[in-house]
Amino acid sequence: MWRRFASTGFQVGQWRSSLAGLLAALALASGLSQAAEPEPDRATPKAERPASASAAVAEPAPAALTPAPPSEAAALPASFQFVSTEFPPLIYAKGAGAPGALGELLAELGHELRHDLRPSFYPFARAAALVQRGPAVLMAPLVRSPARESSVKWLAVLYRQRYCLYGKKDAESRLRLDNQALRQSRVAVLRGALSRERLRSLGFRNIIEEADYPRILRRLDEGTVDLVYAAEPVFMGALQAGGRDVRAYAEGPSFDTADVWLAGSPDFSELQAEHVRAALDRLKADGRYAKFLQKARLKS
Numbered sequence: 001m002w003r004r005f006a007s008t009g010f011q012v013g014q015w016r017s018s019l020a021g022l023l024a025a026l027a028l029a030s031g032l033s034q035a036a037e038p039e040p041d042r043a044t045p046k047a048e049r050p051a052s053a054s055a056a057v058a059e060p061a062p063a064a065l066t067p068a069p070p071s072e073a074a075a076l077p078a079s080f081q082f083v084s085t086e087f088p089p090l091i092y093a094k095g096a097g098a099p100g101a102l103g104e105l106l107a108e109l110g111h112e113l114r115h116d117l118r119p120s121f122y123p124f125a126r127a128a129a130l131v132q133r134g135p136a137v138l139m140a141p142l143v144r145s146p147a148r149e150s151s152v153k154w155l156a157v158l159y160r161q162r163y164c165l166y167g168k169k170d171a172e173s174r175l176r177l178d179n180q181a182l183r184q185s186r187v188a189v190l191r192g193a194l195s196r197e198r199l200r201s202l203g204f205r206n207i208i209e210e211a212d213y214p215r216i217l218r219r220l221d222e223g224t225v226d227l228v229y230a231a232e233p234v235f236m237g238a239l240q241a242g243g244r245d246v247r248a249y250a251e252g253p254s255f256d257t258a259d260v261w262l263a264g265s266p267d268f269s270e271l272q273a274e275h276v277r278a279a280l281d282r283l284k285a286d287g288r289y290a291k292f293l294q295k296a297r298l299k300s
Helices: 002-008 012-036 053-058 100-113 124-133 169-175 195-201 213-222 232-241 270-285 288-296
Strands: 081-084 137-143 153-168 187-190 207-210 227-231 249-264
Touching: 081 124, 100 137, 100 153, 100 270, 100 288, 124 137, 137 153, 153 169, 153 213, 153 232, 153 270, 153 288, 169 249, 187 195, 187 213, 195 207, 195 227, 207 213, 213 227, 213 232, 227 232, 227 249, 249 270, 270 288
Parallel strands: 081 137, 187 207, 187 227
Antiparallel strands: 137 249, 153 227, 153 249
16 A cells, blocks of 8 residues: 555655644634634623523513603793783883783793793784794783684683773763763773774774773873773783872773683694693792782782
């Protein structure tokens, strides 16, 4: 046999060298295969691997699948316009006592909602048009009505007020007239308010609109109107703001009582309204709302 190997020219040393090379190549290939598939214990932490299929099913659902309630910071849009009308002493822009009892309540409400609720002031009709048009507009105070029902999102009731006829004390007899004669009076109302339509429904025909209460009171003093139909806190506040003696004026019949709202343009959602009401409830719970009613001379 040796002669056969020798006759081929293949020496024993060469055979041994080839065999060693082959074994080395096989060992290298095995090592590369193991490196391509790392051990699970080293590649994946134990905490990330379920022990079994049943253990994986038993794990609780991720928190993301059960969303938490939105924070109060998301109760209102990041950017919005807040509008109002000056109704001293309830709410007004500057002067002693500003922003007034309602202005202070709205500031407290804004603090609860983590938003600035300091309004820009406009004539009432203009402010009411802005909140109905939107987008992202808030307004207070505003009274709810069928005509505004679908064009405004009613967020929260702020307080309740009475509407009355008022006149000069020296003409108080007019307020005591029978219904037919009383309805012939010239009555001033705030432009854009619901008072005009309400008086028309009661049979009043001589209704004069003015943009604000200083103009209304001026006409009453001049005698170019006989009476004023207004919300009780607003009319009394207008007298005081104008430096008039409230004892020089008389109160007549009251035809309405209405809730006064914080309103939003139609793009506000019901979820946002719920946030606002919850914030107002917190003001009621800790006594801040009661202080507002006392300062504004309103009943709960």
